[in-house]
Every structure is written in structure tokens, then in C-alpha cells.
Amino acid sequence: MTARDVAALAAAVQTNCHIADARHAADLTLCSYLLQMRELYRWEQRLPLGAPLARDAVGAWLAQREREWAQLDGRDFVALPSPGGDDGVDPFDVETLAGPLAAEGLAYGAALAARDRPAFFLAELLEARELDDGLALQVCGRELARGLFAPPAALVGRTVVLRRESFARWMWEKFEAFGLKRADGAFKRVVDAYGLDADFAAALPRLLDEQAETLLLHELGEWRVAQRLEPRWAAMRLALPDRRTDLQVRAVRDLVADLETTLPTLIARDDAVALHFWFASFDGLRAALCPALPRAYRAWCDGDQGRALRTTVARARDHFDALANGLLALHASDGAQAAGAIAARVDAPQAVFAG
Incomplete structure (x- = not known):
């Protein structure tokens, strides 16, 4: 795949992420919504974990994103271009895309279970191996497309997908919340075990x-x-x-x-x-x-x-x-x-x- 092919695929996946967010963002509580939007903003702007955010810039971005969601209301998910050159791949047909994309060092994921929000993403593939019970593992690195809902791990068909970038952001959210009260308990023991207080990024x-x-x-x-x-x-x-x-x-x-x-x-x-x-x-x-x-x-x-x-x-x-x-x-x-x-x-x- 050329850089242009990857960019076209990432754009199509990102469109589906926006459509999914337009459908399901209202399912979140206000607190969860604001926290997830903040981390999505950091990801889009490629800001480091914990980077200070300019309130005016975030407010303008949030208003623009919500206008975009309103325009996408009722839209169907778009078909994806295939690495083999075929157009019109169903975005939930992960099996068709997984093999060719893995050969290009990419991982694609899509999940849709009963009542669950769809979770689409495209990322760099760091590792692929077999697990117990006949399952496969894909470890993903930098994410090229993602939505508001970004679970750090998911079971997609017979493949466990581990998203390290989403995992890192999830941990940062928990560490940031811990810092407000610094209560004793299980997370405090995790903080101490890894030395997160001393240097979160290094640990x-x-x-x-x-x-x-x-x-x-x-x-x-x-x-x-x-x-x-x-x-x-x-x-x-x-x-x-x-x-x-x-x-x-x-x-x-x-x-x-x-x-x-x-x-x-x-x-x-x-x-x-x-x-x-x-x-x-x-x-x-x-x-x-x-x-x-x-x-x-x-x-x-x-x-x-x-x-x-x-x-x-x-x-x-x-x-x-x-x-x-x-x-x-x-x-x-x-x-x-x-x-x-x-x-x-x-x-x-x-x-x-x-x-």
C-alpha cells in the first residue's frame, strides 16, 4: 500500500468512527462524555498525556465536532477500500481486511454486539501471535483512526486486539483521577509498584x-x-x-x-x-x-x-x-x-x- 492508500483507508475508518460517535455519544453520562472527549482531543492533536489544554481551543473543537455529528445523524457506515484494490468492503468484515492489512503492518478492528457501540480503529501492528484456545493476538501501536469509544482490549471474532495507545490513555485517566484524592486502595498500590508518581511517562x-x-x-x-x-x-x-x-x-x-x-x-x-x-x-x-x-x-x-x-x-x-x-x-x-x-x-x- 502507498502512503496515499493508507491515508484513504484511515479517512474512511475515521468517517465510520464519527458516525458511531454521532449515534452513541448521548449514551454516556456527562462526566464520562467530557473525559472521553478530552482524551479524543489530545489524540487528534497528538498532544502528550497530561498536556495542558487551552479551554477556548477545546471549546471550539467540541462545538465543531458536535455540529459534524449532527450532519452525520442517520448516515450509514461507509464501505472501506481494500488493500487489494477492491472497493466496497463492509466495515464489519474484519476477516477480509485483517490478513492483507497485517502484511502491510496495520491492524483494523470493528466490533458490533447487541446494544454495544461500534468501535472502529486503524493502527500500526506491533505484534501478532497465537494464544490459548485457538485465539490470535494483535498488539497495536500508534492509532491512525479511532473514535470516542476506544477500549484498551477487545475480542473481535477469534482475535484479541490489544490497543497500547488506548491502554496508555486509559491509565492516564485513572492516574489523573487518583491524583485528585490520592486515596489508599488498589490503584495506590499499582502507583507504588510501578513508581508512577515519580515519572509516569517513564514507568x-x-x-x-x-x-x-x-x-x-x-x-x-x-x-x-x-x-x-x-x-x-x-x-x-x-x-x-x-x-x-x-x-x-x-x-x-x-x-x-x-x-x-x-x-x-x-x-x-x-x-x-x-x-x-x-x-x-x-x-x-x-x-x-x-x-x-x-x-x-x-x-x-x-x-x-x-x-x-x-x-x-x-x-x-x-x-x-x-x-x-x-x-x-x-x-x-x-x-x-x-x-x-x-x-x-x-x-x-x-x-x-x-x-
């Missing part, structure tokens, strides 16, 4: 190298869970009428993936820093559904040798596996009419694992 590469494995374990767990739950799980989510219930059932599945794969692996390895890293991001609906886990983590930090953590992980795994299967059973029995019963089940006190 970051080692953190990304080491904790990429924790992200990969979650995606491996997602793959294993999918072998049991799909395609029934996606069909159930499509039938849910409201976003809150959808977020709750997503949290249930995330918990099953980590309780079956991520946490048992980290505990078996006695990987203390990775456990701190995992718990530093354990919040929101997952934490509300499983308050027993933070208590077991504190017991481990206090020196119980992990006894409470091992017991809690095993029991919570059984609890949420049964909950996931129960939700599928409700959907199987009543289909779209089961939405109310599913919402009531995940909202019920019995859905929570308190230990």
Missing part, C-alpha cells in the same frame, strides 16, 4: 507490558464463556427494552469471565501487582453485584494469605454462572415477553453475592 511502558496479560486473561475468559452462552446471550440482550438492564446483564457476564479465568489464574500465579491492578478497576455495577470480592481483597491485603479471596472467587463463580443460566432460561421460556422478568431478576437482592 508506563513496563506497566503496559506487564498488565496487558491481565487484559488478555479477561478476553480469554470472555471467549470461554461465549462457548457456553452464545448465541443465546446476544439474542436475550437484543430483547431487553432498557439500557440499565442491558448494562446489568453485561456486568453478570463480565463477572463470570473474570471469576472463571482471570482471578483464578492471577491467584494461582501469586501475582500481587496484577491483582491490585484488577481490583483498581473493579467498580460500577460489577462491584454492586459482588460486594464480597472487595472484602476478600482487603483480607488478602491484610495478610490472610488469600484464603478469603480463593473461597469467595469459587463461590461467586458458581453464583453468577447460575444467575447467567437463569436469565437465559427466562428468555428461552418467554422470549421478548421475558424482559420484565429478566430486569426483576438482576435487580433482586438475590442477584447480589455478598459472601
Whole structure:
């Protein structure tokens, strides 16, 4: 591919990123929206992490971007040019693009699950290798096109995609938020383990190298869970009428993936820093559904040798596996009419694992 070909592909992918953002930016809370827009601005302007932002410049950019989104409202995603010269490749046909682009040192990603925001990106490919369970790994570097929603890791088909640039920006957001209160806890232990306070930029590469494995374990767990739950799980989510219930059932599945794969692996390895890293991001609906886990983590930090953590992980795994299967059973029995019963089940006190 020539430089012009890459630029044309990046422009098409970026257009789809803008269309996806136009459709889904309103799904975010105001706080999340402003934080993600700030980091998107830094990325577009190629500013370093934590670079001071001129309020007037950001305000003008934000207003312009929102006008552009209004113009894109209702637009279909555009087809992409192929490295082989063919036009009109469906933007969700990752398999057609992946091989030819990898040969050019590029990685492309697109994901669209039930109710999920599409996440398109184009990046430089740093590494490609095989993982367990027949999965492949792509490690991406500098991103040439991206949207507001930029997860640091994702499972796309049978490929785990690790986006180091998005991972770095995600870590910077967490470090910046930590700096406002500097509270003791899991993230403080991560900060101390890597020396992020002394020189964040210098310490970051080692953190990304080491904790990429924790992200990969979650995606491996997602793959294993999918072998049991799909395609029934996606069909159930499509039938849910409201976003809150959808977020709750997503949290249930995330918990099953980590309780079956991520946490048992980290505990078996006695990987203390990775456990701190995992718990530093354990919040929101997952934490509300499983308050027993933070208590077991504190017991481990206090020196119980992990006894409470091992017991809690095993029991919570059984609890949420049964909950996931129960939700599928409700959907199987009543289909779209089961939405109310599913919402009531995940909202019920019995859905929570308190230990």
C-alpha cells in the first residue's frame, strides 16, 4: 500500500468512527462524555498525556465536532477500500481486511454486539501471535483512526486486539483521577509498584507490558464463556427494552469471565501487582453485584494469605454462572415477553453475592 492508500483507508475508518460517535455519544453520562472527549482531543492533536489544554481551543473543537455529528445523524457506515484494490468492503468484515492489512503492518478492528457501540480503529501492528484456545493476538501501536469509544482490549471474532495507545490513555485517566484524592486502595498500590508518581511517562511502558496479560486473561475468559452462552446471550440482550438492564446483564457476564479465568489464574500465579491492578478497576455495577470480592481483597491485603479471596472467587463463580443460566432460561421460556422478568431478576437482592 502507498502512503496515499493508507491515508484513504484511515479517512474512511475515521468517517465510520464519527458516525458511531454521532449515534452513541448521548449514551454516556456527562462526566464520562467530557473525559472521553478530552482524551479524543489530545489524540487528534497528538498532544502528550497530561498536556495542558487551552479551554477556548477545546471549546471550539467540541462545538465543531458536535455540529459534524449532527450532519452525520442517520448516515450509514461507509464501505472501506481494500488493500487489494477492491472497493466496497463492509466495515464489519474484519476477516477480509485483517490478513492483507497485517502484511502491510496495520491492524483494523470493528466490533458490533447487541446494544454495544461500534468501535472502529486503524493502527500500526506491533505484534501478532497465537494464544490459548485457538485465539490470535494483535498488539497495536500508534492509532491512525479511532473514535470516542476506544477500549484498551477487545475480542473481535477469534482475535484479541490489544490497543497500547488506548491502554496508555486509559491509565492516564485513572492516574489523573487518583491524583485528585490520592486515596489508599488498589490503584495506590499499582502507583507504588510501578513508581508512577515519580515519572509516569517513564514507568508506563513496563506497566503496559506487564498488565496487558491481565487484559488478555479477561478476553480469554470472555471467549470461554461465549462457548457456553452464545448465541443465546446476544439474542436475550437484543430483547431487553432498557439500557440499565442491558448494562446489568453485561456486568453478570463480565463477572463470570473474570471469576472463571482471570482471578483464578492471577491467584494461582501469586501475582500481587496484577491483582491490585484488577481490583483498581473493579467498580460500577460489577462491584454492586459482588460486594464480597472487595472484602476478600482487603483480607488478602491484610495478610490472610488469600484464603478469603480463593473461597469467595469459587463461590461467586458458581453464583453468577447460575444467575447467567437463569436469565437465559427466562428468555428461552418467554422470549421478548421475558424482559420484565429478566430486569426483576438482576435487580433482586438475590442477584447480589455478598459472601
